[in-house]
Amino acid sequence: MTEIEYKFHTSRKAAIITAPFSGGQPKGGVELGPEYILNAGFEKQISSLGWETEVKHPLQHTTFESMKSNEKDKYGVKNSKIVSECCKIIHDTVKESLSNEQLPITIGGDHSIGTATVSAALEHNEDTCVLWIDAHADINTPLTTESGNLHGCPISFILGIDKHSYPPDFDWVPSKLKPNKLVFIGLRDVDEGEKKILREHNVPAFSMYHIDKYGIGKVIEMALDKVNPDRKFPIHLSYDVDAIDPSFVPATGTRVEGGLSLREGLFIAEEVAQTGLLSSLDIVETNPLLAETEEHILDTVSAACAIGRCALGQTLL
Numbered sequence: 680m681t682e683i684e685y686k687f688h689t690s691r692k693a694a695i696i697t698a699p700f701s702g703g704q705p706k707g708g709v710e711l712g713p714e715y716i717l718n719a720g721f722e723k724q725i726s727s728l729g730w731e732t733e734v735k736h737p738l739q740h741t742t743f744e745s746m747k748s749n750e751k752d753k754y755g756v757k758n759s760k761i762v763s764e765c766c767k768i769i770h771d772t773v774k775e776s777l778s779n780e781q782l783p784i785t786i787g788g789d790h791s792i793g794t795a796t797v798s799a800a801l802e803h804n805e806d807t808c809v810l811w812i813d814a815h816a817d818i819n820t821p822l823t824t825e826s827g828n829l830h831g832c833p834i835s836f837i838l839g840i841d842k843h844s845y846p847p848d849f850d851w852v853p854s855k856l857k858p859n860k861l862v863f864i865g866l867r868d869v870d871e872g873e874k875k876i877l878r879e880h881n882v883p884a885f886s887m888y889h890i891d892k893y894g895i896g897k898v899i900e901m902a903l904d905k906v907n908p909d910r911k912f913p914i915h916l917s918y919d920v921d922a923i924d925p926s927f928v929p930a931t932g933t934r935v936e937g938g939l940s941l942r943e944g945l946f947i948a949e950e951v952a953q954t955g956l957l958s959s960l961d962i963v964e965t966n967p968l969l970a971e972t973e974e975h976i977l978d979t980v981s982a983a984c985a986i987g988r989c990a991l992g993q994t995l996l
């Protein structure tokens with residue numbers, strides 16, 4: 680296979696941005712995801728693929744983790760202030776990296792930071808389309824969420840759905856995403872309120888049912904046809920590791936049975952790489968503390984690293 684040309688990153692520079700943050704959901708440990716992934720040699724793996732890498736730790740001197748609470752506020756969600764502030768910092772770092780012609784790889788942390796990364800990608804280039812790979816749709820609003828966990832809400836914030844219901848902390852979030860520029864792959868645990876939103880806004884979504892029915896290759900093609908028919912727009916790939924079946928990726932906070940095989944999961948990243956349109960990437964929800972064995976940690980961290988390598992152009996031959 681010949682080397683992929685990344686149309687929006689021809690100089691092959693990447694910024695690995697750590698987002699050690701867990702405030703979008705109640706479980707501890709997901710804030711350790713970036714550390715484990717870096718300790719597994721992630722930066723070296725990416726630079727071996729011919730990328731000039733820089734690691735950025737924008738949350739380094741913050742104290743958000745110690746401020747975490749499990750109480751819902753009057754808007755029905757938890758930790759609005761720290762999620763919003765943390766997201767603003769990540770948002771600025773992603774935007775600055777894109778301006779410096781670096782491909783941002785944001786390593787979480789929980790998926791609430793999707794608010795930050797996707798909004799930054801769209802501010803950089805409003806044509807950007809979003810591939811959200813996840814067991815969940817993460818499209819609750821403060822009005823529909825039952826858990827109050829903000830990692831279940833990032834998409835609605837970026838789309839601007841039910842804007843009046845958001846805590847004012849999120850006023851800074853630009854809602855530039857259009858529902859026809861977003862597509863889901865891997866869904867299998869979607870709340871009733873979320874299903875209603877998906878239908879009302881006509882958001883293209885491919886569940887595990889579609890993957891079984893058509894095969895992953897066809898599903899990726901159909902997904903790209905929906906949001907990027909002429910294959911010319913930049914792609915933001917937001918990858919929640921829980922899209923992959925818990926038998927391969929056990930160390931994550933909201934496991935759902937019946938997920939992607941490891942190969943199907945990596946194939947998505949490989950196919951996105953093959954388009955040459957990847958512009959920014961998130962790899963989120965690795966929680967090493969939820970592993971029951973050392974092997975669980977290794978499997979999950981290895982899968983997270985492999986997603987990054989595949990997206991950044993690793994080929995098997």
Ligand SMILES: NC(=[NH2+])NCCC[C@H](N)C(=O)O
Nearest residue numbers: 790815819826828830831933
């Ligand atoms: N990024 C995730 N893992 N999100 C899980 C969300 C689960 C559920 N839909 C909720 O809103 O609480």
Ligand SMILES: [Mn+2]
Nearest residue numbers: 814815919921
């Ligand atoms: Mn998920």
Ligand SMILES: [Mn+2]
Nearest residue numbers: 790813817919
């Ligand atoms: Mn998610």
